[in-house]
Amino acid sequence: MLQISVTADIKEASRYLRRVGERNIPLAVAQALTGTAKHLAKVQARSTALHFDRPTKFTQRAFGVRMAKAADYKRGTMFSRVFAKDIQAGYLKFGVEGGRRTPSVTSLFAACHGLNFRLPTSVRFRSEIRHCLRDLF
Helix, strand or coil, X not given: CCCCCCCCCHHHHHHHHHHHHXXXXXXXXXXXXXXXXXXXXXXXXXXXXXXXXCCCHHXXXXXXEXXXXXXXXXXXXXXXXXXXXXXXXXXXXXXXXXXXXXXXHHHHHHHHXXXXXXXXXXXXXXXXXXXXXXXXX
């Protein structure tokens, strides 16, 4: 006949589980927050194709993720963040908020002088731009 006997120390088991939880809960929360943020960044990247006409890969990779840190758990400041990178944020805001993009001075100068131009190195550069802008508008 086979006989199995199991004895357990409930106090020791609960202490062990409490120690394991204290170490692993912050890590689990940080991983969950970071995973959610990474998923949202992928969703945003896919949605650029819906909201913009023929977006480039540079535009689709515009979103970055700041990962959550387990060390911030005790301070109560654990967070993860999805953001648009600096260069892309400069022009993506017009797609989100609307408005009009103003061209740079160089592109206005190029429009005035045609495609084959070199930026002048002379001191008269500003007066040439003012002249050119008056002609355009």
